[in-house]
Amino acid sequence: MSKKILVVDDEEVISAYLQKKLEKLGYCTIVANDGEKALNAAINEKPDIVLMDVKLPRMTGTDVCRLLKTDPKTANIPVILLSAKAQPAEIQAGLDAGADKYLCKPASFPEILETIRSFESA
């Protein structure tokens, strides 16, 4: 049974690339391009992992993360934040919102994959 990953990014180049690479490796992906859609998809689709940008239209990745982590139904879903915001305060805010990992852009796909796999085995 392949793992289901929710990929969230408003930049199509990024989400499309991640989706292509992950599916090539056998993952099942759901793509969302704003915060609201990401939240709905996480609640409805129950992904195994959420890989999400922080700066998103309608609702930020940090807010979506917080809401997910406060809802017992989704609190266990690992959330990896992948953001161009690399200031320590920004990173801290993400972690405070309950993110399980905060990756700063630019990150290579092998690096992202390694992070995803670290949650898989957990």
Next chain:
Amino acid sequence: MQDEQLRRLLQQYIFNLEDAQEKAEELSAANEGLQRTTEFFKAVLNCTPHGICLVKRHTFQWCSPAFTEILGWTQQDLPALSILGICSCRSDFDEIEAYLNSADAGVFLHGEFNFMHKDGRVIACILSARPLDTHDRSRGHVFSFTDFTELKAARDICRNRAEELQLSNQQLNREIAERAKAEAALNEYKEHLEELVAKRTEQLNETNRRLLQAQKMEAVGTLAGGIAHDFNNLLTGIRGYASLMLHGMESDHVHFDKLKLIEEMVKSASDLTSQLLGFARGGKYVLKTIDLNELLQKSAAMFCRARHEITTHLNTGKKPVLVEADRTQMEQVLLNLYMNAWQAMPRGGEMTISCKSLQLDETEAARHNLAPGHYAAMSVSDKGVGMDEATMRRIFEPFFTTKDMGRGTGLGLASAYGIIINHHGTIEVESRKWVGSTFTVFLPISNAQAPSIAEAAESEVAKGAGTILLVDDQPMLLNVGKELLELLGYRAITAQSGAKAIECYLKERDAIDVVILDMIMPVLNGHDTYLQLKAINPKIKVLLCSGYSIDSHASELIQLGCNGFLQKPFDLNELSKALKDIIN
């Protein structure tokens, strides 16, 4: 913010780079695969014995080394070479052209074709062709050529062998069937072997018995003939003198009745010798084509007029049944058979007479001791006392009779037997005691036309004139003959031997009108005497005379021109008639 923007751009750049790198790796892998495939196909094309070509718009674009090996054309020749140009016959050309011009995606080509080798030879090939792209035939066609020359020769040999094999198989089957048939026949034959042996032995015994019987009959026949001959000579004398004494004698003369009785007894004796001669083998008769049906009808009617107690059934067809036979002799045979039937039915009864023609094949003919052929079969059946096997075996022997002493001579059936055998036929008897007997006569059918029947009218004594040379070794016969001739008005000269006859004829050739020549004489017989007389005068008139019936010598002389035959004993009437016939 600037840092964030930069990071975002960098992220896109990294992902693009990664993507490009991956594509490059994929392409490289694909390229390597392609190269391997190309190498594989190249190796395949180089090692396959099938010549592969690419043809576009009828022209060769590329060819494999095998193609050059098969047809001699090299890659350099290709630009000027058309696939249709190397076809060696019109039908191949048409078929390939039709394929190339077809727009139907599903049309392929496969078959035997003949192509021109570069050196001019014709090479038989198995050709396969299909479009490079079935959706776009304009992209060209791949042709595969397989050298079929040797295979074709081998195939032809195989076909011939197969045909030969089939033929020999058929032959073998036929032989097997025949063998099976023969075996079945053999088995059946084996089963009936004992029966067949017994039957064959019986047949052999029967043939043996018949042979002995025939030999016996022949010996007796010769004896009977000799006796009859001498007897006829004696009777001729007695008859002649009786005729001479009666001639001019008044009927109230004291010896008239006695002489008449002598004449009658001589007549009976003459009938007896005639029966004997009929039986005697070797004699020939005056053969004419006669219709047995007509003969049977007449003879049966005549016989029934005299024997009212016998009812006769006549089964003869309307179509004539013709045979070559002596009519008088045949009448004698029939009379003997009728007499036999009548005597077998002392209280009267039914006699059935029938006649038919039939074809006897080899087996049937052998059963009757005859040569195969077409025969007339006439039979006389009675419902009389019949006879047992022992009697049947001896029934044709002369002087064998079942009748009381004095009632029959025992010559009737023997005479019938002799006559029929002499006519190249046979006579057979079937009989059952107290049931009846059937006598069947087989005679060879004649192919001649039906005869016209002319009954000889009884003639009066006809007097004549002229000189007759009478030749006989018996002085008594010369005397009586001379007197008879003179009584008839002729001048008679006599000669007691052939030599004297010739001497006489040389002296008086102009005066002699007719020579009466006896057949049986010592030293120079009638036959040789005639030949010498004929040499002196080819137009000489000769009347043959014998105590035998006409035999083969006499028949030959008649053929050579002899003018007639006079059977001894003769009377005045017969002598005068015979002479008149010749002189006139």
